[in-house]
Ligand SMILES: Nc1ncnc2c1ncn2[C@@H]1O[C@H](COP(=O)(O)OP(=O)(O)OP(=O)(O)O)[C@@H](O)[C@H]1O
C-alpha cells in the first residue's frame with residue numbers, strides 16, 4: 001500500500017487572468033516534514049487552502065489519502081493551523097478546547113494533558129482575549145493535536161513564538177511525524193527549519209522551483225562553501241598568502257571554494273601542520289539556498 005498522504009498533480013489556481021499556483025506537483029508521505037518556502041505572495045497559503053478544499057482548483061488534481069480536498073474522509077484526517085488563529089476571545093482556553101473536543105468527538109479527558117503538552121496549563125482558565133499572540137498560537141497547536149491528524153498543514157506556525165516556544169513547538173512536530181503524520185509547514189523562519197525539515201519545497205510566483213532534501217539542494221545549487229581557518233598563533237598573514245584566502249584578523253583566514261574543490265583545499269590546509277589550529281567547514285545555509293532558488297538564480 002502506498003504511504004502517500006498527499007498527492008498534488010499539476011495543480012493550477014487562477015485569480016482572474018493571473019495564475020497564483022501554476023502546474024504544481026508535490027507529494028507528502030506519511031511521517032515526512034516538508035517545509036514550504038516562498039516570498040510573500042508566492043502562493044503558500046493558496047496552496048494550503050487548495051489542499052483543504054477551501055478554494056476551488058482550476059486544473060490538475062489533489063488527493064488527500066485518496067479522497068478529494070474537502071471531502072469528509074480527507075477532512076477527518078487533516079488538521080490546519082491558519083496564519084492568523086482566531087478563537088472566541090470571551091472563552092477560556094479550556095472552554096475553547098472543550099468545544100473543539102466536542103466537535104472532534106473526543107472525550108473531555110484529553111483536554112488537560114493536551115493543555116499541559118503545549119504549555120498552557122496555567123493560563124487555561126483565563127479568557128483567550130487576555131492571552132498573548134504566542135499563547136493563542138499554542139492553543140492552535142493544541143487544536144491541531146486534538147484531532148490526531150494524519151496530515152497537518154501549518155501556515156507560518158511559529159511567527160508569534162519566542163525561541164523556547166519554537167523549540168517546544170518543533171519537538172511536538174517531531175513527535176507527530178514520528179507517529180506517522182505528514183507535516184507541511186509554510187514558513188519564513190529558514191534557520192529553524194534547516195535542521196528539521198526532511199524536504200524543502202520552494203515556491204516562486206506560484207511555481208514549485210525546488211522540492212528536495214537540503215543535501216540535494218546544496219548539490220544542485222553548487223553554491224560555494226566557506227572554510228574558516230584559525231591559525232596557531234598570529235600567522236594569518238602567512239597562511240592567507242600560502243592558501244590564497246582572505247585574512248580576517250590576526251588569527252583567521254577565510255577561503256571560499258566550490259563544492260568540488262573543498263577536499264583539495266582541506267588537504268592543503270592539513271599540509272600546513274602546526275601553523276593551523278582549527279578549520280570550520282561552513283556549507284551554504286538554507287537562507288543562501290532559498291535566495292538562490294526563490295529569486296531565480298538557478299540555471300535548471
Ligand atoms: N482571495 C484572493 N483573491 C485574489 N487574489 C488572492 C486571494 N488570495 C490570495 N491572492 C493572491 O494570490 C497570490 C498568492 O497569495 P498567498 O496568500 O497564497 O501567498 P503566500 O505565499 O501565503 O504569502 P505570505 O508569505 O505573505 O503569507 C498573491 O498574489 C495574492 O494576492
Ligand SMILES: [Mg+2]
Pocket residue numbers: 044045046083155
Ligand atoms: Mg501566506
